[in-house]
Amino acid sequence: MTQPTNTLPADRPLAIFCDFDGTFSVQDVGSTLAQQLLPERRANLWERFDQGEFTAWTYVMALLDGLELPEKQLYEFLETIDLDPGAEDLLAWCEAEGVPFRILSDGFDWNLERLQEINGVAFEYNANHLRYEGETWRLSPGRPNEACGCGTGSCKRGLIRSYREANPGAFCVHIGNGRVSDLCGALEADLAYAKDTLAPALEEQGHPFVAFETLHDVIAHLKAGRGE
Numbered sequence: 001m002t003q004p005t006n007t008l009p010a011d012r013p014l015a016i017f018c019d020f021d022g023t024f025s026v027q028d029v030g031s032t033l034a035q036q037l038l039p040e041r042r043a044n045l046w047e048r049f050d051q052g053e054f055t056a057w058t059y060v061m062a063l064l065d066g067l068e069l070p071e072k073q074l075y076e077f078l079e080t081i082d083l084d085p086g087a088e089d090l091l092a093w094c095e096a097e098g099v100p101f102r103i104l105s106d107g108f109d110w111n112l113e114r115l116q117e118i119n120g121v122a123f124e125y126n127a128n129h130l131r132y133e134g135e136t137w138r139l140s141p142g143r144p145n146e147a148c149g150c151g152t153g154s155c156k157r158g159l160i161r162s163y164r165e166a167n168p169g170a171f172c173v174h175i176g177n178g179r180v181s182d183l184c185g186a187l188e189a190d191l192a193y194a195k196d197t198l199a200p201a202l203e204e205q206g207h208p209f210v211a212f213e214t215l216h217d218v219i220a221h222l223k224a225g226r227g228e
């Protein structure tokens with residue numbers, strides 16, 4: 001595994017982009033829900049996705065669009081999702097340091113709104129859209145990007161690139177865990193923190209990253225890089 005420099009450039013303003021599912025939270029909201037409610041459908045569709053039949057977004061649509069799930073039941077499920085043990089400290093560190101922090105999620109805005117409420121935290125985010133029609137899920141993508149090839153509903157490469165264009169000179173950090181939704185963002189960032197399937201995907205490309213287990217590790221590395 002390649003370790004990039006532990007030094008963050010003193011002359012460039014930092015910006016932190018963090019995946020939600022499995023990174024800011026312990027469990028992945030969408031896949032845990034699908035495992036609980038639609039185990040067979042998920043297994044079938046996943047196999048077809050793995051064989052290249054779907055893009056990441058068309059897989060999500062085939063799996064979850066039209067799901068019948070009363071709001072109350074979803075809310076109760078969301079109460080079972082845990083945040084990473086370092087999640088609140090990372091928000092606090094960014095706040096104290098004046099570092100912009102943004103969740104980039106290939107999950108859904110409805111869930112992220114409730115998860116902030118449930119956990120008493122607040123963050124800016126980009127995500128896909130979920131609205132209720134009665135008790136039925138209606139999904140739409142947040143910011144797809146044909147040019148990228150990731151096939152997700154919210155392309156993290158495109159989101160980080162837009163930030164960079166609006167904030168020239170920004171040193172963009174990406175924190176993530178998944179090869180499907182985080183790879184393009186990690187490649188676009190100036191510094192990538194990676195775990196789970198994202199780490200070997202970056203390794204395969206010979207792209208440097210910092211391995212982490214919890215967000216406490218990320219905070220420690222950021223602090224060391226800033227000479228704190």
Ligand SMILES: [Mg+2]
Nearest residue numbers: 019021022178
């Ligand atoms: Mg994830």
Ligand SMILES: [Zn+2]
Nearest residue numbers: 148150155184
């Ligand atoms: Zn992308």
